[in-house]
Structures are given as C-alpha cells and as structure tokens.
Amino acid sequence: MSNVGKGWWCAAALACAAPGAAWADTTLTIGTVNNADMVRMQALSSEYEKSHPGVHLNWVVLEENTLRQRLTTDIATHGGQFDVITIGAYEAPLWGAQKWLKPLDNLPADYDADDLLKNVREQLTVDNHLYAVPFYAEASITYFRTDLFARANLTMPEQPTWDQIKGFAQKLHDPAHGVYGICLRGKAGWGENMALLGTMVNSWGGRWFDENWKPQVDTPEWHKAVNFYIDLLKHYGPPGPSDNGFNENLALFAGGRCAMWVDASVGGGTVSNPKESQVAGKVGFVRSPHEVTDKGSSWLWVWSLAIPASSKQGDAARDFILWATSKPYLKLVADKYGAEATPPGTRESTYTNDEYIKAAPFAQVTADSLKAVDPAHPTLKPVPYKGIQIVSIPEFQAVATLVGRQIAGALAGRGNVDELLHTAQGAVDRTMKRAGYYDKKPVISKEATP
Structure with missing residues (x-):
C-alpha cells in the first residue's frame, strides 16, 4: 500500500x-x-x-x-x-x-x-x-407526503408529469394549516433556481442553445416552462419563494410544511431521519417530473x-x-x-x-435516476453541448446567473415573464457573440435527435 x-x-x-x-x-x-x-x-x-x-x-x-x-x-x-x-x-x-x-x-x-x-x-x-473525487452525487427526484396523499385519496405515479404535480399541489395546498402544495427552488443562481428550471425547460422540449449556439431562451418551450413554474409557486408554494434555495426548502419539507418537493435526491437522508425530520416515515420518493419528454427531466x-x-x-x-x-x-x-x-x-x-437499502427508502430511485440520466444527450432537440441542468462552457455560469435573476424577479412580482425572457435572450446572444461561438463549427451528437 x-x-x-x-x-x-x-x-x-x-x-x-x-x-x-x-x-x-x-x-x-x-x-x-x-x-x-x-x-x-x-x-x-x-x-x-x-x-x-x-x-x-x-x-x-x-x-x-x-x-x-x-x-x-x-x-x-x-x-x-x-x-x-x-x-x-x-x-x-x-x-x-x-x-x-x-x-x-x-x-x-x-x-x-x-x-x-x-x-x-x-x-x-x-x-x-x-x-476531482465524488463526495456525493444526486439526481433530482420528487418527494411527497404519503400521509397527505392517503388522506386525500391520491396516488403518486412512479414517473409523474408536471401537470399531474400541479393537480396534486392544488388539492393539497392548505396554508391555513401550514402546509403548502409544493416547494421548489426560487433563489436566483445558476446552481439554484436555474438547476431546477433547466430540467423543466428540457421537459417541455426546450434547450439552452441550438446547433449553432444561438440562445433559445425566447422560445415557446421556455415560455411555457417558466410561466408554468411561476404560476405553480405563486398559487401553491410558500410565501417568498424567491428566497428559497435547496437548504431552505429542505428545512420546509422536513418541518412538515410542504406536500411535495422536487429537488436533489441527497435530501432523502435528512427527511428520512427522525432526529432531523418531522415527516420521517411519511415520505415517498419517485422520479423527477417530465412533461413533453423525459429527456433531461432529471439532473445529475x-x-x-x-x-x-x-x-x-x-x-x-x-x-x-x-x-x-x-x-x-x-x-x-x-x-x-x-x-x-x-x-x-x-x-x-x-x-x-x-x-x-433498508434504512434509505430513497436509495433505489436515486440509483435508478443516476444511471438513467445522459448528460451527453440531454435534450429532445439536438444541441452542441453536454450537461442536463448545466451547459459545459465557461460562459454558462454568467449566462445562467443573469437569466436566473430575471426569473427570480418575475417570481417576486417584478416584471412579466415573457418580456424578461425576451430581454434575457438578447443579453445571452450578445455574450455568445462576443465569445466567438457563432464562428465555431457545431459539434452535435447523432443520438441527440428528436
């Protein structure tokens, strides 16, 4: 040795x-x-x-x-x-x-x-x-309160759609008793709200860039996904969702305040531990929601x-x-x-x-999700990049932070989603042009086709 x-x-x-x-x-x-x-x-x-x-x-x-x-x-x-x-x-x-x-x-x-x-x-x-060596890895999964679902006579599918999630949130939203229909990341950041929104955009068939690195932020897929996300949180989420990232939502869910939560699978260890969670033993775990496609609907x-x-x-x-x-x-x-x-x-x-496996009821869905995701072919339409909720280029950090701030602002009631996405499209376009991406020959996986 x-x-x-x-x-x-x-x-x-x-x-x-x-x-x-x-x-x-x-x-x-x-x-x-x-x-x-x-x-x-x-x-x-x-x-x-x-x-x-x-x-x-x-x-x-x-x-x-x-x-x-x-x-x-x-x-x-x-x-x-x-x-x-x-x-x-x-x-x-x-x-x-x-x-x-x-x-x-x-x-x-x-x-x-x-x-x-x-x-x-x-x-x-x-x-x-x-x-680097991995300390822990995560997929995004769906957490739900089995006791609340049973009380409302609801059944969570193994692979729910976002529309189904919205229907459940509507039925379970009970702020008078301190329970919100759903908790999702709203805090601005390329690794905060944009991690979740990246998978949602993928689920609606969207992508960050087309084959020629042209931004796709101002497209029907983005508009549908982001408007759905904001509508969902405004009607069935906790107050002030734009302040909540992973840790804040983990605390809310573990404290019994959320009927559902879509986020990193690593939170399973906390919500399943009676010493750290008020809902331990009352939580179910299934795959991350999809919509038009399941391609890129769960991050890695x-x-x-x-x-x-x-x-x-x-x-x-x-x-x-x-x-x-x-x-x-x-x-x-x-x-x-x-x-x-x-x-x-x-x-x-x-x-x-x-x-x-016996102690971690979230183990199987985590393992299945991690093995199923494909960062090399993350979207329904072809793309020149790798990454599901990220894009493997240096400019992504700045680009996604900018877009994330715009969307967090809309979630907080500052601005219209459609106008903000149009503005963000122009800003991303200028960034990509300055970085010389439009002069590059596209490299697209043959497998990344609709």
Whole structure:
C-alpha cells in the first residue's frame, strides 16, 4: 500500500498510528458548501486530525452562491487561498481542462476507484485524467407526503408529469394549516433556481442553445416552462419563494410544511431521519417530473473534492480528500449519524449494502435516476453541448446567473415573464457573440435527435 493510501485508510478506520506526521504543522484550508453532508464532514474531520496530528484543517463553509463566487475568483487568478475545494460536475471538467486542478491519477488500490459509479466518475474526468473525487452525487427526484396523499385519496405515479404535480399541489395546498402544495427552488443562481428550471425547460422540449449556439431562451418551450413554474409557486408554494434555495426548502419539507418537493435526491437522508425530520416515515420518493419528454427531466450533479493547482500542500490535500470519499468514511458517517445519512450516489457498494437499502427508502430511485440520466444527450432537440441542468462552457455560469435573476424577479412580482425572457435572450446572444461561438463549427451528437 502506498503512503498516501495508508494515510487515508488509517484515518478512516481510526486504527493506525499517525501517518500525518509526515506533514507536521501543515494547515489545509478547505472551501465547502453549507449542505448537511459537508457539515457532517467538518464535524467528523476531528477524527482525521487525531490520526494526523501534524495536519490542521481550516474550514471555510459558505452558502452555495457565495462559495462558487469565491472559488471561481480564486481558481481563475491562481490566488492559492484554498488547498481543498468543493466543486461540481460543471467546474471539474472545465477547470481540469484548464489545468487549474491537480490531476488525481494512480489512486491507491485500497481506495477502489473501480467502485465509483461510472456515470458519476465520467463527469469529473478529462482526457482520462480524474480531476476531482465524488463526495456525493444526486439526481433530482420528487418527494411527497404519503400521509397527505392517503388522506386525500391520491396516488403518486412512479414517473409523474408536471401537470399531474400541479393537480396534486392544488388539492393539497392548505396554508391555513401550514402546509403548502409544493416547494421548489426560487433563489436566483445558476446552481439554484436555474438547476431546477433547466430540467423543466428540457421537459417541455426546450434547450439552452441550438446547433449553432444561438440562445433559445425566447422560445415557446421556455415560455411555457417558466410561466408554468411561476404560476405553480405563486398559487401553491410558500410565501417568498424567491428566497428559497435547496437548504431552505429542505428545512420546509422536513418541518412538515410542504406536500411535495422536487429537488436533489441527497435530501432523502435528512427527511428520512427522525432526529432531523418531522415527516420521517411519511415520505415517498419517485422520479423527477417530465412533461413533453423525459429527456433531461432529471439532473445529475456531483459535489466533489478537488485540489487547486495553486495549492502548496498537494500531498496532504490528496490524503484528506481520499479519506473523505473513501468507503471507510462512508461507514464512519453511518455509524455516527445512521445508515440513511451515508453520502449517496458515489459508489456501487453503497447500493449493495443491505443496511443502507433498508434504512434509505430513497436509495433505489436515486440509483435508478443516476444511471438513467445522459448528460451527453440531454435534450429532445439536438444541441452542441453536454450537461442536463448545466451547459459545459465557461460562459454558462454568467449566462445562467443573469437569466436566473430575471426569473427570480418575475417570481417576486417584478416584471412579466415573457418580456424578461425576451430581454434575457438578447443579453445571452450578445455574450455568445462576443465569445466567438457563432464562428465555431457545431459539434452535435447523432443520438441527440428528436
């Protein structure tokens, strides 16, 4: 076993002498998002420090939009503020291709890289080099209150349509008793409201760009999807939905305030845990809604750990991220917080673990969704890009943030959807023109056809 491999294995198993002595007085600065799984990682990292007495962990835990801004600025300027960063399926391939991340080749045998889900690992790989390791992966799924559905004599299909979801929301919306028909992301951000809306647009047969990189924001598909979304939340959602992102909606649903919620499958661990959820044992899980098509109706996202090329603590950072994404770490989480809290979606072995399957009623729909999604062919009509709720180009972050702000404004009552989409179309068009996309020869998958 390599020294690096021995480091993470011993730390995870909590059973070895201190291999971290090789990095005496080393401080690793870790930038991560304030999601529940990362908060648990921070709490459990004391076990890592115990077995690595020379390593000190400095945590920078931020809200999702703020984290992305900080990390993007630091990585692009080679600022060197972070040794470990939490990034997703959007950043990893783009930043890896730019050589802004250290490649993670020659992983130790005990790490069992072959156990990583193929569809997940591919999102973090460029030219056969892995540039990040998955901490957890998620699809978007539908959560619903089984007790409320039973009381109203309603049956949730295994693969509902958005129209069916709206009908259920109408029947279950009961704000007088503190229950809203549906909770959805409304907070502006390319990884917040636009993650959900990207899948909704796909479901209505839309796309971000056509074969020649011309924006498609001002099209019937976008208008139908966005107007449906705003109408749904205005009539059957909680007050102030434009303030709610993943964490806010998770708290609402776990607190019994939502009859349904369409969002990341990773929330299943929280809503199924009686210590964290008032509705544990009363939640059903099915596939994400579709409408005209199911192509691109569920996203694939991977929160992963990577090492900036600017880090001067590369070896120590590598040891830490292998520990935090290892099979022994998953067991550590299960032992401490319950099997249902195991970071999901990264390893085949998680879904052959009977204890996890029994404790996690959302496990099967998560696994099925992750394996079914196809980021290489994300839409009904042909496109020149990869990505379901994202577009694999550097400009997407700015473009989707701009559109997301416009839509969040409309949700808050500031402006008309159709006018805002027309305005957004012009802004995206100018961005793509300046970036030279109209001079590029389109590269379109033959399989991405209607």
